[in-house]
Every structure is written in C-alpha cells, then in structure tokens.
Amino acid sequence: MDASATVAPGSKPRRAGPVGRSLHRLANPGRFLRLSGALLPWLTILGLLITAVGLVWGLSFAPADWQQGDAVRIMYIHVPAAWLASAGYIVLAACSFASIVWRHSLADLAAVELGPVGAGFTALCLASGSLWGKPMWGAWWVWDARLTSVLVLFFLYLGHITLVRAFDDPQRGYRAGAILGLVGVVNLPIIKFSVDWWNTLHQPDSITLTGAPTMYVGMLWPLLVCTLGFTLVFAAIFVARLRAALMERRIRALMMMRAESTPA
Amino acid sequence: MTGNIDLEPYIAGAYGLGVLVPAGLAAAVWLRIRAAQRRLAALVPHSARKGTLR
Numbered sequence: 575m576d577a578s579a580t581v582a583p584g585s586k587p588r589r590a591g592p593v594g595r596s597l598h599r600l601a602n603p604g605r606f607l608r609l610s611g612a613l614l615p616w617l618t619i620l621g622l623l624i625t626a627v628g629l630v631w632g633l634s635f636a637p638a639d640w641q642q643g644d645a646v647r648i649m650y651i652h653v654p655a656a657w658l659a660s661a662g663y664i665v666l667a668a669c670s671f672a673s674i675v676w677r678h679s680l681a682d683l684a685a686v687e688l689g690p691v692g693a694g695f696t697a698l699c700l701a702s703g704s705l706w707g708k709p710m711w712g713a714w715w716v717w718d719a720r721l722t723s724v725l726v727l728f729f730l731y732l733g734h735i736t737l738v739r740a741f742d743d744p745q746r747g748y749r750a751g752a753i754l755g756l757v758g759v760v761n762l763p764i765i766k767f768s769v770d771w772w773n774t775l776h777q778p779d780s781i782t783l784t785g786a787p788t789m790y791v792g793m794l795w796p797l798l799v800c801t802l803g804f805t806l807v808f809a810a811i812f813v814a815r816l817r818a819a820l821m822e823r824r825i826r827a828l829m830m831m832r833a834e835s836t837p838a
Numbered sequence: 839m840t841g842n843i844d845l846e847p848y849i850a851g852a853y854g855l856g857v858l859v860p861a862g863l864a865a866a867v868w869l870r871i872r873a874a875q876r877r878l879a880a881l882v883p884h885s886a887r888k889g890t891l892r
Binding site: 625629633643644645647648650651652655690691694695697698701702705706708709804807808810811814815817818821822824825828829832 | 843845846848849852855856857859860862863864868870871874877878881882
C-alpha cells in the first residue's frame, strides 16, 4: 500500500472526467501533505487569535440584549458551533460523494476524520443551547423541531463514527459510512427550515443569505468574528487529523511490508 | 425577561465548553501526530527527520 495512492486500495479505479481529474490532482495525499504542512500553522495561529478576539469582544464589549440581558453572550459560542455542526456535515457528505463516485482514498479518510470533529462541535452546540435555554425558557431541553433535528445530526455523526470502524475490511466501512453520510444530508434542510415549518421555541434565523441581518450591528460583528475564528480552528483540527491519519496509514503499510519481507 | 436569575454560571459554562471542546479535540490530534511521528521515526528515520511521509 502506497501512502501517495489516490484511489482506495482494493477498489477498482474509475475513469475520471474533468472534474474528477482535477479532484484527483488536489486530493493526491502527497500534494495534500505538502499543502497542509504549509497551511496548518497559519490556520492554527489565525484561528486561535481570531477566536480569542471574538470571544473577548462578545463577553466584555458587545452590548447586552434588552430582553435577554447578558444571556445573549452565549450566542457567541452557540451560533458558531451550530454553523460548524451543519457545515461540517456538508463537507462530510461531499467527501462521501467523492468516495462513492471517484473512489478517492483521501475522501474516505477525510470523512472518517470529520466525524469526531463534527460530533464535538454539535455536542458544543447542544450543550451551549441548553445553557442558554435554561434561563430563557426555564428548561434545559424541549422537544422543539430545531433542537430535535440537531440532536438527530449528532446521532448521525455518532453513527458515522461507529459505522466506518465497524468492519474488519476498512473499505466496506468507508462505503457504508459514505452511504450514511449521503442519506443524512436530508436532515440539513430540516434543521435549517425547522423554525419556519413548525412553531418552535427556538427563535428564527437572525442572519440569512437573502435578507439583511435582523441583529444589532454591535452584536453582529463579534458574532461574525467568532464564527470565522471557530471555523478556522475547526479547519485546523480537521487538517491535523487528516495528516495524522495519513501518517498512520503509512505506518501500517511499512509494517505490512516489513512483515511480508521477514522470512518465516 | 431574565428577572433575578444569576446568568453568570450559564455564561461561564458555555464559554468554558467553548474553549474545552476545541482544546480537547486539538490536544487529542496533537498527541496522535506525536505518536505517529515517533513510530515513523522508528520505521523510517529519514522521513521522520524531514517531517514528511515520503
């Protein structure tokens, strides 16, 4: 097994179209390691700096809400975590698609490594939401459509983590995980539109792609800074995990080569 | 709306988790990379010294 192999070992390579060929070039593990090695320190430093600035801004300098008081400061943790929970799953689904269509070994590893990071940020979203809900709603948890659909997302992440590790043959685990990853995409529009489709305790979105934000600008800026910072931290952790996975795959390949070359 | 509720524990809890969760994930991957680098160094001293896998 070669660490620079783009196509999953044991699987039949497919003839790639123009998109597939460019993806093959970008997803080459050797090229990925070179690029990520240069990118990772910058991602980490920028992510930590921007997150620290955003959190201090949100905690100490952003105004309190006229209705919710200082509880609104939990938003600077909760909203970035919620965004990353969904965005992480979109990337996981894209990797699953690339895995099924083009059989990229790097896409398989990326999906595997995204699972725990996405699950961590979804858990953070649920926990921070609970800490926000208790003083505002009087309950740690309600079976509201938004909360329940995010809980389902958390279980999808946990299911993916378990499924990809459940087979003796890793390729079968990757295929099963990719199918679950794609099927789970149906939950994302439910999360997004749950506050519009059903009467929920959870408030509607304050920031949308199509309309102007319904949030005071003094709160919007620290929120955007926190979101950017957490996104960079998420990306740094994900890239580092992918590098670790490639190293471990290389170690396994070297150990197998040694075992095969050792006379019985 | 918040009345006389002391909000500090909720805010501190959320910010604490906001730091702990990413820090835990980062620490886990850092330990994993270090372990992989040590094992690679034992198997292929040249590649580990250069910090590459090739």
